[in-house]
Amino acid sequence: MSIAEFFKMGGYAFYVWGAYGVTLLAFIVEILLVSHKRKTTLQQVRLMLEARGEV
Amino acid sequence: MAINWFKYSAPSTFYGLAGRLVPWFAVPAAVLFVIGLYIGFFVAPKDAVQGEAYRIIFIHVPASILSMFLYLVMAGYAALGLIFNTRLSSMMATALAPTGALFAFISLWTGALWGKPMWGAWWVWDARLTSELILLFLYFGFIALHASIDDPRRADRAAALLAIVGSVNVPIIYFSVKWWNTLHQGSTIKFSGTSMHVAMQQSMFTLLLACWLYAVAVTLVRVRSIILERERNTLWVSELKEVGL
Numbered sequence: 001m002s003i004a005e006f007f008k009m010g011g012y013a014f015y016v017w018g019a020y021g022v023t024l025l026a027f028i029v030e031i032l033l034v035s036h037k038r039k040t041t042l043q044q045v046r047l048m049l050e051a052r053g054e055v
Numbered sequence: 056m057a058i059n060w061f062k063y064s065a066p067s068t069f070y071g072l073a074g075r076l077v078p079w080f081a082v083p084a085a086v087l088f089v090i091g092l093y094i095g096f097f098v099a100p101k102d103a104v105q106g107e108a109y110r111i112i113f114i115h116v117p118a119s120i121l122s123m124f125l126y127l128v129m130a131g132y133a134a135l136g137l138i139f140n141t142r143l144s145s146m147m148a149t150a151l152a153p154t155g156a157l158f159a160f161i162s163l164w165t166g167a168l169w170g171k172p173m174w175g176a177w178w179v180w181d182a183r184l185t186s187e188l189i190l191l192f193l194y195f196g197f198i199a200l201h202a203s204i205d206d207p208r209r210a211d212r213a214a215a216l217l218a219i220v221g222s223v224n225v226p227i228i229y230f231s232v233k234w235w236n237t238l239h240q241g242s243t244i245k246f247s248g249t250s251m252h253v254a255m256q257q258s259m260f261t262l263l264l265a266c267w268l269y270a271v272a273v274t275l276v277r278v279r280s281i282i283l284e285r286e287r288n289t290l291w292v293s294e295l296k297e298v299g300l
Contacts, residue, residue, distance in 0.1 A: 006096075009107040009108070009110070010101070010106040010107035010108070011106070011107075012106065012107050012108035012172055014168075015108055015111065015168045015169065015171060015172050016107060016108060016110055016111060016168075018168045019111045019114060019115070019164065019165040019168045019169065020092075020111075020114060022161075022164055022165075023114050023118070023161050023164075023165065026157055026160065026161055027269065030153070030154065030157055030273060031273065034273055034276045034277050034280075035276070037277065037280045038276060038279065038280050041280040041283050041284055042283065042297055042298060044284075044287075045283055045284075045287050045292060045298050046298055048287060049293050049298065
């Protein structure tokens, strides 16, 4: 099977790659959101402690 | 060696444990995703009836199973929090909801992209599809209800009730293909055996395990932020290395 044939997926390229592509995208977005939330949460806790003069 | 499991029901100790556990789930998840996709696309043969389009099954089935399984785990944690008033269980329920919703979405999305070429329709109001859509809305409802109540302990209790009542929907999804005449096909893998090619099974189960590991990893990272947020006024948080300047 050639590379071009592989990407064609027997004529179902749109459906197969659409399914896997969006799944991959969803995972990437979730990972980014979760790590962003970790950063902002740490920042907020730090700011709160600074305001109280505890750190 | 006796391990004191209750020790880890305290957010302060679980925070550190969760942080150490994340790579043990994230790395195997990434490896298994690659292996599972390799088997699914390069080892598993073409389907006799559906051609190459059937390959959507390798992500569709694991995502659907996870969407139901995570809901039950979430409802279980929420119930524990409600009954025993344990803070960490409620935080775990809150941390699981977005990932569960994500898998419900992937299940519906990949299903639509599979339904179009095979059934000729992106969507039909069939019992299986409709009950899975309700599952997605239950996740949204849980998240929205929790976010709408300021006091986190009250939010936990209200959202827990919704999660518990909503769990009735999970067996409905599971048995819908048996109870009603659905356009959606029945299970290919049954307790009595399966007609599925062995490479197809390997790909599906590898990706199922990968999705589960991924869900655990991402939930653990999320619950750590929730713990920090809700315990921000405690001494142990102010003494954390990552918080210090």
